Amino acid sequence: MFENQECLYCPFKSTAAKTLNSEELSTLGANCAQASFKKGDTIFKEGVFTSNIVYLKEGIVKLHIDGPSNEQIIKIARGPSYLGIPTTLDQKYNQYSATAIEKVHACFIDIHTFKQFVHENGKFAYEIIIELCKNEVNLFNKCVNRVQKNIRGRVADALLFFADEIYKCDKYLLPITRTDFGNFVASTRETVSRILTEFSSDEIIYLKGKNIKILDRKRLIIISKTG
DNA sequence: GCATTAACCACAG
DNA sequence: CTGTGGTTAATGC
Numbered sequence: 001m002f003e004n005q006e007c008l009y010c011p012f013k014s015t016a017a018k019t020l021n022s023e024e025l026s027t028l029g030a031n032c033a034q035a036s037f038k039k040g041d042t043i044f045k046e047g048v049f050t051s052n053i054v055y056l057k058e059g060i061v062k063l064h065i066d067g068p069s070n071e072q073i074i075k076i077a078r079g080p081s082y083l084g085i086p087t088t089l090d091q092k093y094n095q096y097s098a099t100a101i102e103k104v105h106a107c108f109i110d111i112h113t114f115k116q117f118v119h120e121n122g123k124f125a126y127e128i129i130i131e132l133c134k135n136e137v138n139l140f141n142k143c144v145n146r147v148q149k150n151i152r153g154r155v156a157d158a159l160l161f162f163a164d165e166i167y168k169c170d171k172y173l174l175p176i177t178r179t180d181f182g183n184f185v186a187s188t189r190e191t192v193s194r195i196l197t198e199f200s201s202d203e204i205i206y207l208k209g210k211n212i213k214i215l216d217r218k219r220l221i222i223i224s225k226t227g
Numbered sequence: 228g229c230a231t232t233a234a235c236c237a238c239a240g
Numbered sequence: 241c242t243g244t245g246g247t248t249a250a251t252g253c
Contacts, residue, residue, distance in 0.1 A: 150232075150233090151232085177242090178241075178242060187233080187234085188235080189241085189242075189243095190233090190242095190244085191232095193242065193243055193244085194243085194244080197243075209242090
């Protein structure tokens with residue numbers, strides 16, 4: 001009956017997409033394209049014209065902006081999650097870039113279809129607003145933390161972030177290089193490198209290359225709060 | 228002044 | 241790409 005059932009049976013549907021009926025999901029399916037990316041691939045780039053909302057089904061990406069001196073990693077996100085709502089809805093050009101840091105499956109949703117849902121389906125629009133609100137509050141906190149915590153606190157924060165938000169496990173393989181880690185916590189690769197070895201010799205974490213294991217979560221939390 | 232913090236530079240695995 | 245050492249500027253006590 002409906003031509004396109006891909007979205008209907010998608011196990012990675014966003015909370016917003018869950019409010020769509022089968023007809024709408026069929027429309028969505030007909031107006032979006034899927035793509036896979038491998039580590040290091042650019043998903044979209046700052047400054048480039050865009051007409052798609054990008055939805056991250058699976059995988060991990062970094063969102064980043066070319067700053068005056070360095071690349072700044074704004075956030076690291078794990079699917080399922082929307083990636084490019086602010087950059088597409090209100091802006092003609094991408095305001096930031098997204099790069100895969102692990103294998104990624106993403107959907108490119110036609111902006112007109114997306115806008116149509118926002119206009120016609122209040123529940124859908126509401127869920128999108130919720131998502132945007134969460135992001136804003138989150139970034140407010142990140143902003144304060146980045147400016148007011150010392151680096152040891154910021155590195156501890158980042159380690160906990162990967163464990164809690166990204167991998168949901170205290171043992172993981174860091175998906176980024178030290179340089180990127182530096183860009184993520186607004187510091188440099190040298191400093192990050194030093195602090196990680198310091199945490200390791202204090203037996204707060206196990207560290208071998210990119211292998212991380214949090215050994216003393218309590219102390220890490222204290223450091224993240226007090227620096 | 229003296230100590231601390233963290234960036235910058237340079238060089239070696 | 242990473243780790244380490246030396247240097248240096250800013251800030252605090």
